[in-house]
Amino acid sequence: MIPTITAFERSPDRGQGLARDVRVRWAFEEVGQPYEVRLLSFSEMNEPPHLELHPFGQIPTYEEGDLALFESGAIVLHIAQRHAGLLPDDANARARAITWMFAALDTVEPPIWERAIAMILERDKTWYEERLPILEDRVCVRLGELSSRLGDADWLDAAFSAGDLLMVTVLRRLSS
Numbered sequence: 001m002i003p004t005i006t007a008f009e010r011s012p013d014r015g016q017g018l019a020r021d022v023r024v025r026w027a028f029e030e031v032g033q034p035y036e037v038r039l040l041s042f043s044e045m046n047e048p049p050h051l052e053l054h055p056f057g058q059i060p061t062y063e064e065g066d067l068a069l070f071e072s073g074a075i076v077l078h079i080a081q082r083h084a085g086l087l088p089d090d091a092n093a094r095a096r097a098i099t100w101m102f103a104a105l106d107t108v109e110p111p112i113w114e115r116a117i118a119m120i121l122e123r124d125k126t127w128y129e130e131r132l133p134i135l136e137d138r139v140c141v142r143l144g145e146l147s148s149r150l151g152d153a154d155w156l157d158a159a160f161s162a163g164d165l166l167m168v169t170v171l172r173r174l175s176s
């Protein structure tokens with residue numbers, strides 16, 4: 001069965017590929033799994049049919065038969081567990097790759113996202129100029145730590161995995 005995911009009909013990033021459906025699309029492409037995309041308007045995202053799939057009215061979602069998922073990280077993990085190519089076979093290496101998936105979403109993405117949201121939504125606030133350097137410092141600290149760990153390596157843990165995939169999609173937001 002071909003899975004269907006949801007994505008923005010009109011992405012706020014105007015085609016830069018920063019929305020979180022991209023990490024799911026990349027996972028599908030990486031493992032060679034065909035998929036379909038249902039594009040949603042902002043009003044459709046907050047209507048009952050979509051809220052049944054996603055309690056917070058966001059994208060992406062994933063449907064395959066009677067399985068419906070939300071949260072891009074959970075969807076990528078599901079794809080990675082179902083197909084070869086995104087997680088190592090060795091149990092310890094697999095656990096480390098999953099750790100990097102969580103690190104990307106729970107530790108690296110939050111300060112990057114906070115900065116991005118401030119730049120989009122808070123520019124007109126009186127405190128914006130004062131707050132931005134604080135947010136940028138937090139991003140720099142995280143990037144420094146990540147860079148120290150990565151060193152000259154190509155991948156976060158020996159070989160490319162879903163951890164690298166998620167980390168790249170998180171870091172790409174800094175280029176916008």
Ligand SMILES: N[C@@H](CCC(=O)N[C@@H](CS)C(=O)NCC(=O)O)C(=O)O
Nearest residue numbers: 019020057058059060070071072073
């Ligand atoms: N933690 C969720 C976040 C989902 C999310 O924030 N999606 C954004 C697009 S990248 C969205 O739907 N924004 C519209 C909204 O929140 O109303 C995930 O990783 O899937």
